[in-house]
Amino acid sequence: MSVRAGRRVPAALLIPAGLGLMFLVLPLAGLLVRAPWSTLPQRLTEPGVLTALRLSLVTATLATVLCLVLGVPLAWLLARVEFRGRRLVRALVTVPLVLPPVVGGVALLLVFGRRGIVGQWLDSAFGVTLPFTTTGVVLAEAFVAMPFLVIAVEGALRGADTRFEEAAATLGAGRWTTFTHVTLPLVAPGIAAGAVLCWARALGEFGATITFAGNFPGRTQTMPLAVYLALETDLQAAIVLSLILLAVSVTILAALRDKWITSP
């Protein structure tokens, strides 16, 4: 420990921090201890596993893209524009965080389902039905994950120095140019952090996905759904699937962190 005298970490902080870390890491250790290491190679090569993993990675990434496209402007609106009812809008953005994901899935069905307000029209006008499709998985994941992005980006915008934007404005830049050339680069680390949170949440999404998109291998069965069903019959298979999902996501997040998120 290279903690210098006088700058020693106070025990009142160190002890709860250590306990907090243990609380988060011990369940993972539990999975590792109970993993069937001897049969791991053949379980990894079971055909359904790779299909579910690929589907999870693809849908989580698409959901993150969707959240970026819609969520960053929403965060900007909340941070930079004064309007009536802004507090209410901010509260509404966090609704998916509070809502049990299964209820979120039912709500999505009521809107985008075959008999839903929007879904009915999509079906009759374009012949498009969203439930039980991969698009449905992306929608369910984006619904649950978007608040993470919006909150992170709004926080970054509020923390950013607005004088740069004002300077750009006085030099004749319009609001759009200021947004793309000044604001976005300024809060890029915040956006990256929000996108990472958003992606991680989308990857682990279960309740809204199984309710809205159902469960069908290759089309809507993501890793968390495969884990849940494996749990019905084979605890060890479920542990293996969870470990694969964990290993892949931790690897990707660690690689991204080094590349994109450089802490100042």
Add this chain to the structure above:
Amino acid sequence: MKARAVAALLAAAVLGVAGCGDDASATGKGTVTVFAAASLTGSFTTLGKAFEAANPGVKVTLNFAGSSALATQISQGAPADVFASASPANMTSVTTDGTPATFVRNQLVIAVPKANPEGVTGLAGLAKPGVKVALCAEQVPCGAAARKAIDAAGVKVTPVTLEQDVKQALSKVKLGEVDAALVYRTDAKAASSDVDGIEFPESAKAINDYPIAVLKDAPNKTAARAFVAYVQSDKGMAVLTAAGFQEP
């Protein structure tokens, strides 16, 4: 068979005493914790209240979930007294006090929305192109039963989704997202305001036995035995058959 006769005698004795309601030693005191399959939610809630009314001083705590989730909870040390499972397979993964008894049976029906938009009348109707069908995943009992029935009928059904449990499959019908689903008769009956349950002959090939047992590590064995006996009594069976279950 001898053991069963003894058990029946014991049950009768317990019931006899419980009927008098003045001897707390036979029905026990305190709380009896019952873990029961999700499909028993309605009937066991009713039975729990009736049992409490018949046995002052005993409180029934109910925990409903999928049978396999319950079995996992029990084998990981959850303090349960009684386990009522929707399939014998899940019962074998817990340690019971004595042999589990089959107390009811459940059969599949085809649940369709009230309007029955695709005009489904039997299993063959589920194989028609354009008919959206929800089945349970084969890992859960209702999915395994559905697979057996469909195989017995020799039809090819391509579901749009394999649901995690029977209630989820049913809710897809209620919401109109699918045109039909294979669910238990009891579930269709409980949702009779939104769905119709269509009986079909092949369901006789896929009948689910529901076993019940007192658990080996039950904290309150006396009350647990009394509750199991109450479920199997005439009063208990009346509640269960009214919900659509069959007597074994």
